[in-house]
Amino acid sequence: MTTIRDVAKKAGVSVATVSRFLNSTGYVSQEAAEAVSAAVAELKYELNPVARSLNTKKSNLIGLILPDITNPFFPELARAVEDIALTYGYTVILCNSDEKPEKEKNYIETLKKKYIAGFIVTSNQSDAPHYANANLPIVALDRIINEKIPTISSNNKEGASLGTKALLDRGCKNILFLRGPEDLNPANDRYEGFMETIQQVDANYHVVSCPFHFADSQKIVEQMLRDHPEIDGIFASSDVSAAGALKAAALLGIAVPEKLQIVGFDGVALGEMLTPGLTTVAQDVYKMGAIATRVLIKRIENQEIDHQFYEVPVKLVLRGTTRSGIE
Amino acid sequence: MTTIRDVAKKAGVSVATVSRFLNSTGYVSQEAAEAVSAAVAELKYELNPVARSLNTKKSNLIGLILPDITNPFFPELARAVEDIALTYGYTVILCNSDEKPEKEKNYIETLKKKYIAGFIVTSNQSDAPHYANANLPIVALDRIINEKIPTISSNNKEGASLGTKALLDRGCKNILFLRGPEDLNPANDRYEGFMETIQQVDANYHVVSCPFHFADSQKIVEQMLRDHPEIDGIFASSDVSAAGALKAAALLGIAVPEKLQIVGFDGVALGEMLTPGLTTVAQDVYKMGAIATRVLIKRIENQEIDHQFYEVPVKLVLRGTTRSGIE
Numbered sequence: 001m002t003t004i005r006d007v008a009k010k011a012g013v014s015v016a017t018v019s020r021f022l023n024s025t026g027y028v029s030q031e032a033a034e035a036v037s038a039a040v041a042e043l044k045y046e047l048n049p050v051a052r053s054l055n056t057k058k059s060n061l062i063g064l065i066l067p068d069i070t071n072p073f074f075p076e077l078a079r080a081v082e083d084i085a086l087t088y089g090y091t092v093i094l095c096n097s098d099e100k101p102e103k104e105k106n107y108i109e110t111l112k113k114k115y116i117a118g119f120i121v122t123s124n125q126s127d128a129p130h131y132a133n134a135n136l137p138i139v140a141l142d143r144i145i146n147e148k149i150p151t152i153s154s155n156n157k158e159g160a161s162l163g164t165k166a167l168l169d170r171g172c173k174n175i176l177f178l179r180g181p182e183d184l185n186p187a188n189d190r191y192e193g194f195m196e197t198i199q200q201v202d203a204n205y206h207v208v209s210c211p212f213h214f215a216d217s218q219k220i221v222e223q224m225l226r227d228h229p230e231i232d233g234i235f236a237s238s239d240v241s242a243a244g245a246l247k248a249a250a251l252l253g254i255a256v257p258e259k260l261q262i263v264g265f266d267g268v269a270l271g272e273m274l275t276p277g278l279t280t281v282a283q284d285v286y287k288m289g290a291i292a293t294r295v296l297i298k299r300i301e302n303q304e305i306d307h308q309f310y311e312v313p314v315k316l317v318l319r320g321t322t323r324s325g326i327e
Numbered sequence: 328m329t330t331i332r333d334v335a336k337k338a339g340v341s342v343a344t345v346s347r348f349l350n351s352t353g354y355v356s357q358e359a360a361e362a363v364s365a366a367v368a369e370l371k372y373e374l375n376p377v378a379r380s381l382n383t384k385k386s387n388l389i390g391l392i393l394p395d396i397t398n399p400f401f402p403e404l405a406r407a408v409e410d411i412a413l414t415y416g417y418t419v420i421l422c423n424s425d426e427k428p429e430k431e432k433n434y435i436e437t438l439k440k441k442y443i444a445g446f447i448v449t450s451n452q453s454d455a456p457h458y459a460n461a462n463l464p465i466v467a468l469d470r471i472i473n474e475k476i477p478t479i480s481s482n483n484k485e486g487a488s489l490g491t492k493a494l495l496d497r498g499c500k501n502i503l504f505l506r507g508p509e510d511l512n513p514a515n516d517r518y519e520g521f522m523e524t525i526q527q528v529d530a531n532y533h534v535v536s537c538p539f540h541f542a543d544s545q546k547i548v549e550q551m552l553r554d555h556p557e558i559d560g561i562f563a564s565s566d567v568s569a570a571g572a573l574k575a576a577a578l579l580g581i582a583v584p585e586k587l588q589i590v591g592f593d594g595v596a597l598g599e600m601l602t603p604g605l606t607t608v609a610q611d612v613y614k615m616g617a618i619a620t621r622v623l624i625k626r627i628e629n630q631e632i633d634h635q636f637y638e639v640p641v642k643l644v645l646r647g648t649t650r651s652g653i654e
Contacts, residue, residue: 061437069421070403070596075396082423086430091437094396094421096409103413110388110418115442214600243600250602269397273541273570275577275602 002043010039022087030286040087059117062296065095065107067122071212071240072268073285074122077141080289081120088297090117097123105130112136117300120292121145124184137299141292144185150299152292152310156186159281159314160193163235163263166279166316170261170323172233173203176224178210178217178245180237190237190265206231210241217244218251225252225260232260239266242278246321262321267314276320287312329370337366349414357613360411367414386444389623392422392434394449398539398567399595400612401449404468407616408447415624417444424450432457439463444627447619448472451511464626468619471512477626479619479637483513486608486641487520490562490590493606493643497588497650499560500530503551505537505544505572507564517564517592533558537568544571545578552579552587559587566593569605573648589648594641603647614639 004022008015013032021028021036028036039045064081066074082092095107104123108130111119118137123145125131131138131145140151167175177194180187191207198205206228210220217236221244225231236242242264246256254260256276264271267282291310298305318324331349335342340359348355348363355363366372391408393401409419422434431450435457438446445464450472452458458465458472467478494502504521507514518534525532533555537547544563548571552558563569569591573583581587583603591598594609618637625632645651 063420069396069405070399072397072399075402075423078396078423079425091433092423093390093434093438094423096402096405096419096421098406098409106418107420111420214596247600247602269541270597270600273574273597274600275574 002045004045006043007036007039007045010043011035030284033286033290034083037083037087045087059115060090061111061116062090062092062293063095063107063111063116063119064092065097065104065119065121065123067097067099067124068212069094069096071238072270073238073240073266073283076268076285077122077289080286081141081293083286084290084293085297088293090293090297099124101125101128101130104128108134118296120296121149124181137296139292139296139299141288142186147308150295150305150308150310152288152295152312153186154283154288154314155311156189156314157193157196159265159283160190160235160237161197162314162316163265163281164194164197166263166318166322167233167235167261168197168201168203170233170257172261174228174230175203175205175233175235176221176228176231177205177207178221178234178236178241179207180210180212180241182209187237194235204230210237212238212240214240214244214247217241218247219244221245221248222251225249225254234260234262236262236264239264239268239271239278239280242280242321243270243274246274246278256321257323261323264321267317271317271319274321279319279322280317281314282317283314284312329372331372333370334363334366334372337370338362357611360613360617364410364414372414386442387417388438388443389417389419389620390422390434390438390443390446391419392424392431392446392448392450394424394426394451395539396421396423398565399597400565400567400593400610403595403612404449404616407613408468408620410613411617411620412624415620417620417624426451428452428455428457431455435461445623447623448476451508464623466619466623466626468615469513474635477622477632477635477637479615479622479639480513481610481615481641482638483516483641484520484523486592486610487517487562487564488524489641489643490592490608491521491524493590493645493649494560494562494588495524495528495530497560497584499588501555501557502530502532502560502562503548503555503558504532504534505548505561505563505568506534507537507539507568509536514564521562531557537564539565539567541567541571541574544568545574546571548572548575549578552576552581561587561589563589563591566591566595566598566605566607569607569648570597570601573601573605583648584650588650591648594644598644598646601648606646606649607644608641609644610641611639 008018085092097103122142140149144151234245264280271278335345412419424430449469471478561572591607598605
């Protein structure tokens, strides 16, 4: 039988690290988490077999409800959830809700009848009755649903503060903040972080609401840059919106980062593909997905969970849309 | 009760168009297909209630197995499948296989037991026994599985010819072709289309194999451009690879499209986000998804299907990575 020692050896980490990872009892680096996941999968290591046999595992299917799979943040989050779920012997199926409550409801009802052990949900339907009354384990990812459902999200406010400071430190005096949809709590936390930071300094700013979509963001930014040519920094609440801002600048012939600096939020692969590469506040997608999955499985297996709210740190990734020197 | 006339009125199209769309008996524009889908969903129109009641509909769940949801082509394809399936009262769940046969097999086995009416599959596992022996309706999308499973794919060879000619017509004399993975039939059809076209003219060319991944493509192209500074055109077998090529050019300070022209293949939203915008051979993702879904549902409901192989036309979309004038 495969032991935890075999997993540690295969993964090239200590037994303590494997244990921390598998039991969610402490910090594990992303590299280590990935190595342990791979080793567990390869060796088909079964976790806590005794504890497991005490629970009646009705199903090994987890549903992951995502609001928009064409926004690259969500496929990357889905990959993380899948990787971890697989190490626990669960299969993840993806449901794309298009932000439509009736589609979410349909997935919950269709899958709940007999198929699914629980759901991880990213929804803007706060307090929707189809979640409150779902009567099966649910974990909220990225966006709060209600206070009874455990939530895993990034430290969005702190992240927005980091992003705002990145622009201020590099000399921006007229900052445009692309606020996300006003019904989304992560977007509102980012807005708060921006406002608190900008109001502490002597800088002008504009705030416009902007959906997390490329073409809409491009149009909004193009108009703002025409109306306010003094804008010298843009902080977008998502990478897709930042990509729209960068495109708008290119169309207007505004040099980035010389005349205009841009910072995004998310840290998706798209940011590297752009030219110049996008400076962004990167969410730790792997960690978010890992915690959400582990919390859900604890709920499915009737184990205690440590917290109702898990906040995952973010970090600033500097690339070419901001100037290298700090002024 | 909602009638077909109500749907036509709501969608702003003729009854004949609605009928053609719902029964797959002729051409319907993408705009019309989307309007009809939306109207059917909104009015909760039920198709052929008599024909339906004759069939025992065991489940209304369709599984869509995708090879890599972080490649933006596949989420766009998934959206199309979902839109159409919903108009027929089917719910789509997504399965991300990471190109791993054991994950595909796990999805098929887990979902088949009691949950799923059929699968739409994009796989590079030609002739894998888990499909041949699946014993439930399967349709192959984008990539052939075996000759018994109906396949819907783009006219990849014709598309590659279009893309190659776009470069030749704009003066390219030294073309680099980024061939996709050699085990993928769409990639091989694109390779054939390139070879047939390039060999008819007096032009130099290089062919390198290149995965459909941004970072790998960037590295490969950077090396090729260093070794062969005479390259003046790149035709990539996917948009993600084309994005890598564009980034490599930017890093080497090679002006696009003045010194180097680039054409991609796919037509995903990423192409518009890049600067300059990517010229590409666009697949008709909506039509591919629509046909695949309708063929699968016919198989689920034991209806005859017209063909074993459906080839969907592609078109060239010109943007900023190619020069505007034809020489």
